[in-house]
Amino acid sequence: MTDKLIHALVEMQETEALQQAKQLLDSGTDPMDILDACSKAMEKVGQRFEKGEYFLPHLMMAGEMLKQISDIIKPLIKEEKSTTEKRRVLIGTVKGDIHDIGKNIVTFLLEVNGFEVRDIGIDQPPEKFVESIQEFQPQVVGMSGLLSLAFDSMKETVEAIEKAGLREKVKIMIGGGQVTEQVKDYTGADALGPNAIAGVNLAKQWIGGK
Amino acid sequence: MLIVGELINSTRKAIAAAIEAGDRASIQQIAKDQANAGARYIDVNAGSFQDREIEYLTWLVQTVQEAVELPCCLDSPNPAALEAALKVHKGIPMINSISLEKERCEKLLPVVTANDFKVVALCMSDEGMPRTADDRIRIAEELVNFLLDHKIKLENIYVDPLVQPVATDQTFGREFLKSVEQIMSRFSGIHTICGLSNVSYGLPQRKFLNRTFMAMAIAKGLDAAILDPLDKQMMANVLAAEALVGRDNFCMNFINAHKAGKIVC
Structure with missing residues (x-):
C-alpha cells in the first residue's frame, strides 16, 4: 500500500511522493503507517548514501520531502505517543569552534527520523552542555567541531559531564571533518560519526527508533 | 593570480608522518614541486599537533626555506606558534x-x-x-x-x-x-x-x-x-580564466604556458 510512496521517496520524486502521501491519507490510511513508510524510505536512502550511490544532496532532498510529509501528517496523529518515552538528542558545536554545517545536517536528519533534538548552537562551553543536559534530559549528546582545537574542548566537555555525575545517563557521539578513532579515544566520547547518516544510525542504535 | 601552495598541511596524513619523523627531504621535495608549478607562497600548517605546533611550525618554515626561495604562508590561529615561526622566517x-x-x-x-x-x-x-x-x-x-x-x-x-x-x-x-x-x-x-x-x-x-x-x-x-x-588541470584552468577575463596581457601567459606544454585539459 505504501510501496509507491517509499519508491517515490527513494527515487527522489518529490511531487510524486507528496501526492502519494496525500492519496494515502485521503483513502484512510493510518498516519502512523505513512510515517513508518517514510522511515523505511529514509533508511534505504541512507544505505545508498553509504554505498556511494547517493550523495549529500540526496540526503538533504530526502529530508526535505520527509519534512513536508510529516508537516501534513503530524497534526493528525493523536497524542497517544507521548506516553512512551521520548527519544532526545542534545547537539552543539563545542567551545572555540563555530562551524555549524555538519551539526545542522545531523540535527535535520535526526528530526526527520523522529528524534526530539535540542540544538544549543555554536561555540558552546562545557558548562552549557552540562546545564542543557540537566534541563533537557537527553539520552544522546552530540558534539561537533571541525578545528583541531575543538578536540580539547570535546575532552573538557566530556570531563565536565562526568563531574556533574551525568556521564552514565548519556551516550556521547562526536562528529566533524577531522575526527578519527584516536580523537574519539582522546575526548572520551562513546563513538564517532564520520558522516551525518552515521550520526543518525548511532542514535538509533543507542535509543531505538525505526 | 597569486597561488599559495596548500600541500604542506598537517591534516594530510603523509605530511603529518613526515613532520613527526623529521623527514626534511620529503617536505623539501613537496616545497620544490609546488614552487616549480607556480606557487608564490608555500603554506605551512602544523595545527594537528596541538602540543608541539610551535616547534613543528618553526621546523617547517626552516625546512621549506632551505629548499625554495619563497615566503611562507603561516597557517595557524596560535600567536605563540606564529611568533616562533616568524623569528626564523625569511622575507x-x-x-x-x-x-x-x-x-x-x-x-x-x-x-x-x-x-x-x-x-x-x-x-x-x-x-x-x-x-x-x-x-x-x-x-x-x-x-x-x-x-x-x-x-x-x-x-x-x-x-x-x-x-x-x-x-x-x-x-x-x-x-x-x-x-x-x-x-x-x-x-x-x-x-x-x-x-x-x-x-x-x-x-x-x-x-x-x-x-x-x-x-x-x-x-x-x-x-x-x-x-x-x-593539479595541472586546475592550473591550466586558472590561466585560461585569467586570459578570458582580461587579466593576462595579450594572453601571453596562456600562450607561453601552452608552448611549455602546461595547458592540460
Missing part, C-alpha cells in the same frame, strides 16, 4: 588568518600590525559562519576597516569570503561569488583569496567542480587562491 610572510572572532582577533593583531606582512582576513565572526553575500560583506567591511585603523595597508589584505559546500545549501556558491565581486569593487586595491575545495564537499567529481568554480570566481575578481599547484 615577507603571509599570515593565515585573522578574523572577526574576538579572541582570535585580539591575539593576532599585535603579530600582524608590527610588520608589513600580508594577512588573510577570514570572513568569520563570533556569530558563526556567514551564509549570504550580505553576511560576508558585513564582516569583511568591519574587519578590513579594523585592520586599516591599525595601519595595515589595504594591498596587504587578502579577504577570504569563506567557501561553503553547495551540497548542503545550493545558494552557497552564488553567495560566495557575489561577495567576491562586491569586496573587490568596494575596496580598490584589496585582494580576495580562498581555498575552494570545500565547495564540492559531498558531491561526485569534486576536482571538476572545483576547477569550474575557480573559473567563475576569477571572473568575479578573485586574485589569489590556496590550492594544490600540482
Whole structure:
C-alpha cells in the first residue's frame, strides 16, 4: 500500500511522493503507517548514501520531502505517543569552534527520523552542555567541531559531564571533518560519526527508533 | 593570480608522518614541486599537533626555506606558534588568518600590525559562519576597516569570503561569488583569496567542480587562491580564466604556458 510512496521517496520524486502521501491519507490510511513508510524510505536512502550511490544532496532532498510529509501528517496523529518515552538528542558545536554545517545536517536528519533534538548552537562551553543536559534530559549528546582545537574542548566537555555525575545517563557521539578513532579515544566520547547518516544510525542504535 | 601552495598541511596524513619523523627531504621535495608549478607562497600548517605546533611550525618554515626561495604562508590561529615561526622566517610572510572572532582577533593583531606582512582576513565572526553575500560583506567591511585603523595597508589584505559546500545549501556558491565581486569593487586595491575545495564537499567529481568554480570566481575578481599547484588541470584552468577575463596581457601567459606544454585539459 505504501510501496509507491517509499519508491517515490527513494527515487527522489518529490511531487510524486507528496501526492502519494496525500492519496494515502485521503483513502484512510493510518498516519502512523505513512510515517513508518517514510522511515523505511529514509533508511534505504541512507544505505545508498553509504554505498556511494547517493550523495549529500540526496540526503538533504530526502529530508526535505520527509519534512513536508510529516508537516501534513503530524497534526493528525493523536497524542497517544507521548506516553512512551521520548527519544532526545542534545547537539552543539563545542567551545572555540563555530562551524555549524555538519551539526545542522545531523540535527535535520535526526528530526526527520523522529528524534526530539535540542540544538544549543555554536561555540558552546562545557558548562552549557552540562546545564542543557540537566534541563533537557537527553539520552544522546552530540558534539561537533571541525578545528583541531575543538578536540580539547570535546575532552573538557566530556570531563565536565562526568563531574556533574551525568556521564552514565548519556551516550556521547562526536562528529566533524577531522575526527578519527584516536580523537574519539582522546575526548572520551562513546563513538564517532564520520558522516551525518552515521550520526543518525548511532542514535538509533543507542535509543531505538525505526 | 597569486597561488599559495596548500600541500604542506598537517591534516594530510603523509605530511603529518613526515613532520613527526623529521623527514626534511620529503617536505623539501613537496616545497620544490609546488614552487616549480607556480606557487608564490608555500603554506605551512602544523595545527594537528596541538602540543608541539610551535616547534613543528618553526621546523617547517626552516625546512621549506632551505629548499625554495619563497615566503611562507603561516597557517595557524596560535600567536605563540606564529611568533616562533616568524623569528626564523625569511622575507615577507603571509599570515593565515585573522578574523572577526574576538579572541582570535585580539591575539593576532599585535603579530600582524608590527610588520608589513600580508594577512588573510577570514570572513568569520563570533556569530558563526556567514551564509549570504550580505553576511560576508558585513564582516569583511568591519574587519578590513579594523585592520586599516591599525595601519595595515589595504594591498596587504587578502579577504577570504569563506567557501561553503553547495551540497548542503545550493545558494552557497552564488553567495560566495557575489561577495567576491562586491569586496573587490568596494575596496580598490584589496585582494580576495580562498581555498575552494570545500565547495564540492559531498558531491561526485569534486576536482571538476572545483576547477569550474575557480573559473567563475576569477571572473568575479578573485586574485589569489590556496590550492594544490600540482593539479595541472586546475592550473591550466586558472590561466585560461585569467586570459578570458582580461587579466593576462595579450594572453601571453596562456600562450607561453601552452608552448611549455602546461595547458592540460
